[in-house]
Amino acid sequence: MNDxxxxxxxxxxxxxxxxxxxxxxxxxxxxxVRGLELRLDAGSFGALIGPSGCGKTTILRIAAxxxxxxxxxxxxxGSGRLGFVFQEPRLLPWRTVExxxxxxxxxxxxxxxxxxxxxxxxxxxHLARYPGELSLGLARRAAIARAFAVRPDFLLLDEPFVxxxxxxxxxxxxxxxxxxxxxxxxxxxxxxxLEEAIQLADRLFFLSDRPARIVLEKTLPPxxxxxxxxxxxxxxxEARALAARPL
Amino acid sequence: xxxxxxxxxxxxxxxxxxAALAQSRLLPGPFVIGAEILAEIRSGELPFxxxxxxxxxxxxxxxxxxxxxxxxxxxxxxxxxxxxADPWLVVLINMPALxxxxxxxxxxxxxxxxxxxxxxxxxxxxxxxxxREGARALDPELDEMAxxxxxxxxxxxxxxxxxxxxxxLAASSRSGLSIVWKIVLVVExxxxxxGVGFVLGSAFSLFDMARILSYAISFIVLMLVIESLxxxxxxxxxxxxxxxxx
Numbered sequence: 001m002n003d004x005x006x007x008x009x010x011x012x013x014x015x016x017x018x019x020x021x022x023x024x025x026x027x028x029x030x031x032x033v034r035g036l037e038l039r040l041d042a043g044s045f046g047a048l049i050g051p052s053g054c055g056k057t058t059i060l061r062i063a064a065x066x067x068x069x070x071x072x073x074x075x076x077x078g079s080g081r082l083g084f085v086f087q088e089p090r091l092l093p094w095r096t097v098e099x100x101x102x103x104x105x106x107x108x109x110x111x112x113x114x115x116x117x118x119x120x121x122x123x124x125x126h127l128a129r130y131p132g133e134l135s136l137g138l139a140r141r142a143a144i145a146r147a148f149a150v151r152p153d154f155l156l157l158d159e160p161f162v163x164x165x166x167x168x169x170x171x172x173x174x175x176x177x178x179x180x181x182x183x184x185x186x187x188x189x190x191x192x193x194l195e196e197a198i199q200l201a202d203r204l205f206f207l208s209d210r211p212a213r214i215v216l217e218k219t220l221p222p223x224x225x226x227x228x229x230x231x232x233x234x235x236x237x238e239a240r241a242l243a244a245r246p247l
Numbered sequence: 248x249x250x251x252x253x254x255x256x257x258x259x260x261x262x263x264x265x266a267a268l269a270q271s272r273l274l275p276g277p278f279v280i281g282a283e284i285l286a287e288i289r290s291g292e293l294p295f296x297x298x299x300x301x302x303x304x305x306x307x308x309x310x311x312x313x314x315x316x317x318x319x320x321x322x323x324x325x326x327x328x329x330x331x332a333d334p335w336l337v338v339l340i341n342m343p344a345l346x347x348x349x350x351x352x353x354x355x356x357x358x359x360x361x362x363x364x365x366x367x368x369x370x371x372x373x374x375x376x377x378x379r380e381g382a383r384a385l386d387p388e389l390d391e392m393a394x395x396x397x398x399x400x401x402x403x404x405x406x407x408x409x410x411x412x413x414x415x416l417a418a419s420s421r422s423g424l425s426i427v428w429k430i431v432l433v434v435e436x437x438x439x440x441x442g443v444g445f446v447l448g449s450a451f452s453l454f455d456m457a458r459i460l461s462y463a464i465s466f467i468v469l470m471l472v473i474e475s476l477x478x479x480x481x482x483x484x485x486x487x488x489x490x491x492x493x
Binding site: 061064066081082084086088090092093094095099103104106130132146150 | 388389391392394395396397398402406407410488489
């Protein structure tokens with residue numbers, strides 16, 4: 001793996017969504033995001049926190065450049081090589097774990113040694129298996145491995161730990177923390193789980209209900225992963241106050 | 248396996264019994280046909296005629312599968328193309344095979360190109376319709392994954408799209424092979440100087456039932472062999488990831 005920061009690293013992520021809506025099945029337009037502005041320093045880890053169904057996934061897809069149908073502006077960090085961890089693992093069922101990881105690699109990385117990455121994520125003995133043979137936790141790890149293997153300069157994760165039991169989720173969070181610290185990749189992470197965000201992120205973005213906008217931004221003191229009880233408690237209190245406040 | 252063999256043996260027994268009862272030149276028994284087939288093989292006539300037909304089957308099948316898959320894929324992916332091309336497809340699907348064959352022979356001439364073209368065009372709309380369903384069923388989530396990781400077009404086709412289309416390809420090539428060889432015989436009957444269809448045609452005008460039966464049976468056997476030695480193993484290979492339990 002490449003530990004050095006990637007060229008073009010100094011560019012922050014800048015995303016402005018003036019409006020984003022889609023048509024529902026019966027043809028009525030639904031406004032998902034309005035007046036959202038987000039800036040994330042290069043190399044830092046941002047978490048989008050919001051209630052389920054508030055449009056977090058939509059925002060993430062726009063940030064990734066997968067959805068261009070919105071009013072606003074997007075500046076992505078680095079040269080635009082993405083690592084994406086979707087909410088479901090989205091592995092190709094007809095390819096083995098290793099093939100799934102290697103298929104995502106850009107040409108200049110094909111044949112690269114994956115041993116380190118695979119060991120960190122505990123996938124070593126599962127490389128030759130098909131996704132259908134994996135537990136959800138292992139499939140999630142494979143998806144995370146794929147996202148890091150491409151050496152992204154922008155990493156996006158969409159609630160990658162939902163529906164895992166807490167012990168597995170905790171381990172995977174630690175692994176994610178280690179990997180993002182090591183690669184210094186600019187990361188945008190979507191979650192509705194506040195504790196998770198406090199553990200992982202440098203910066204928190206609290207979202208409102210639909211149409212989503214940022215109602216509170218919070219920079220967390222370093223180090224990531226080692227926040228004191230007081231810091232966590234004060235953030236929790238603030239989040240509660242936010243939820244209680246009429247919007 | 249054994250029930251199948253028993254079933255086939257029973258069919259041959261019924262045939263032998265009927266032939267023995269009829270005692271007619273118009274219904275030769277299985278032994279007569281067996282001897283006829285051996286004689287035809289020894290003279291080289293049967294292998295030659297079968298090779299002619301098989302060649303036409305393979306070429307027109309390949310053309311129909313290739314063009315039909317491409318057309319079906321595009322129609323399944325693009326609503327605009329589908330809206331435009333769907334009426335053409337309906338016309339082609341409902342065009343009688345014989346009409347297409349006659350058109351091809353009249354417009355292109357009584358030659359090999361016309362023969363193969365006629366068969367391919369007969370099979371084409373069928374493949375297109377099946378592959379269109381396949382393309383419509385493609386998983387948009389995997390598409391998005393491929394886009395996020397910037398997979399090249401070829402890699403996307405090979406690793407993301409084709410495996411999803413594999414069951415549809417298998418279904419249309421299964422039905423395709425049997426349709427194609429039946430139409431090839433008609434094409435040969437009408438306008439070719441060789442091939443199994445041609446032989447059947449001339450045997451028909453002589454009421455030579457032994458010849459008709461021996462060629463028909465040989466060809467059915469050949470198609471069964473191709474199906475079990477080529478189509479089925481390919482299908483198993485494409486589905487090997489499915490067979491292991493989670």
